[in-house]
Amino acid sequence: MSAVISGLKNKSYELRKRVLDMCVKAQTGHVTSSLSSVDIMVALYYGGVLKYDPENRHWDGRDRFILSKGQASPLLYAVLADVGFYDTAELDRFAQQDGIFGVHLQWDVPGVELTSGSLGHGFGVAAGIALGAIMDRELFMTFTLLGDGECYEGSIWETAMFAAHNNLNNLVAIVDRNYLCVTDFTENIVALEPMEDKWRACGWNVKRVNGHSIKDILEALEFVRSRRSHKPLVLIADTVKGEGIDCLTNDPIWHGQAPRGRDAERARVCLLTRQNDE
């Protein structure tokens, strides 16, 4: 493993621990939904994919990152603090009386582009921004992270068809394919597979990646600004809900609650063990 990737993996563990601490302290927040997205977010924010400037957060040339799965807000809040949009002390006030943010994403937080929590919105707004950039011949890219459960929303497919038809090749969607929804696995609820075929049928370029391999994600996005295709790109990133904390993975009960007491301690130990085993 290269030193760069190794450093990014360490960042992933640091962020996982941060998300767990935030949610345990607040006794709320979507821990497992955040954990499945950690490696994707590390690739985007720390792997040199996204252009952003915490010192000039309204910079016109910044890439737009739209977190469409707004329930992963603890993760984005932790990332934005860590890269310098605001003080990391703010994370201790997650969902607290004196804090600036809560369980779902809100756009007045520095570095956040869009309020999100209701699903099926961010993706369409991201496509609108990408269309505006093409109209204005601006070169920034728009990235958006969707949940796989979010793909049940009909508006996702309205936007998917629209984005391909309008050749929004400056739009990149990443689907966090963790297979787990609020109550059950997606393939038991209403099957989402074959996901690649669905996106391809809508006119998108599709890549399927291991969503916990930062190396794979970075390779998939390496030439994202100079693609020859006119079509938008979607990465279907296979992930595990709760990745990094084995005692929280693949159990729908942990979708909307933070572990407390012994469960919280066990989760911390799980995370540490996993990190030491790497």
Next chain:
Amino acid sequence: MSNIAQRDAFWDKIYEIAANDRNVILISADMGAPSLDRFRKDLPTQFVNTGIAEQNSILIGAGLALKGKKVYVYAIAPFITLRCLEQIRVECSIMNIPMTIVGVGAGMSYQDSGPTHHVLEDITVMRSMPNITIYNITDSVMAEAAAEMSYSIKNTTYVRIDREAFSDIYPANTDFTSGAAVLKDDKDCYLIATGSMTHAALEAAERFEQRNLHVGVIDIYRYPINEDFLTDTLAGVKKVVSMEEHFLPGGLGSAVGEIILDNALPVKLRRLGISHSDGFCYKYGGRELIRRQYGLDKDSLDRKIEQFLRD
């Protein structure tokens, strides 16, 4: 007096504005009109067709607005308000991303198309959310003015357009900034109407006048209602009748009633509109016939108003 369709008056003005400002973008959920054909032909880079996908049209509009565009989203009124209500709530109301939502087919103006195309709930629903201004258009002069106003308004505006080409009641260059107008003055009693029913109210007042019964007419064309305007106008007034081609819960009559209650105005209110018990309309044969089912035709209005005035 002209009788230009409100739709054409609105879009002709937007065409004029857009021709001088390439940041004006028109999103159509596959709706057409002669004035839109001209827009699409002459300003193709400013015209976006989302297909029959209202949710996406609001989302794309929000993204374009975040990119600094002046966005107009157009479809049939029930679809561009109710089908994509949650998109309007999150993007336009909660986030206050500005755009102009244009819905054609106010009330039962898609006369013989049946209840899917009638819209009797949109004023209630749209006025329940913060950061949204409604213009319920009365005539083509107002439609053109609404186009101009929407260009400079900083929050989301819902422009509710009737399909019927009524005779204009406002003179050219009328100032519409107050959101309401006294069309006929009276000191004791007013008919307070909105949209197409403003024309019915004026006609009713005229018929009463011929019988030496005096009643004033107020047109409420903007929501939230200008409270100062209404409380000032109703000072000393004893009775008001609200008139709307809309379900009663939450509509014009409710909005007027809220102001009367909040300000403890000593005025009696009778609401004329469509009650839920009257149900949806599967009658055909034109608007006046449809209105008869709901007791909103001329004869029924005259009878109900006169009875209330004499009580």
